[in-house]
Amino acid sequence: MTRRVLVVEDNALNRELLVALLEAEGCDVLPAESADAVTELVARVRPALIFMDVQLPGITGYEATRRLKGNPATAAIPVVAVTAQAMRGEEARARAAGCDAYLSKPVSARALQDVLRRWLGDGAGSSPDRR
Ligand code: MN
Numbered sequence: 001m002t003r004r005v006l007v008v009e010d011n012a013l014n015r016e017l018l019v020a021l022l023e024a025e026g027c028d029v030l031p032a033e034s035a036d037a038v039t040e041l042v043a044r045v046r047p048a049l050i051f052m053d054v055q056l057p058g059i060t061g062y063e064a065t066r067r068l069k070g071n072p073a074t075a076a077i078p079v080v081a082v083t084a085q086a087m088r089g090e091e092a093r094a095r096a097a098g099c100d101a102y103l104s105k106p107v108s109a110r111a112l113q114d115v116l117r118r119w120l121g122d123g124a125g126s127s128p129d130r131r
Helices: 012-024 038-045 061-069 090-096 109-120
Strands: 004-008 028-032 049-053 079-083 101-104
Touching (some): 004 012, 004 038, 012 028, 012 049, 038 061, 049 061, 049 109, 061 079, 101 109
Parallel strands (some): 004 028, 004 049, 049 079, 079 101
């Protein structure tokens, strides 16, 4: 299974940190600063997994996720919401938007490894559900 992942994050430091963590896990990372062209970008890149910042200039991460999940061509690609908002109910909002998983910033290597194991498998062909 491909480990190509898309990272949508407008903050340069947060983006670089997440990209570095993902590359350390063997992912082929494509960074993007906004989700405005997300449909076209995802159709072109065909990532196995998408990390979606929630607060973005232009359309929000949740709106972008709704668009991806509403399109049969991209609906099956798992989307991980990444948010700084440690607010009560944020995970429920992410789920309502169609996000498959949720990470809060700052993203820890351990939390990221759990997400990758769950949604990409371990890279050795195991089922995503095998822990
Ligand atoms: Mn942001």
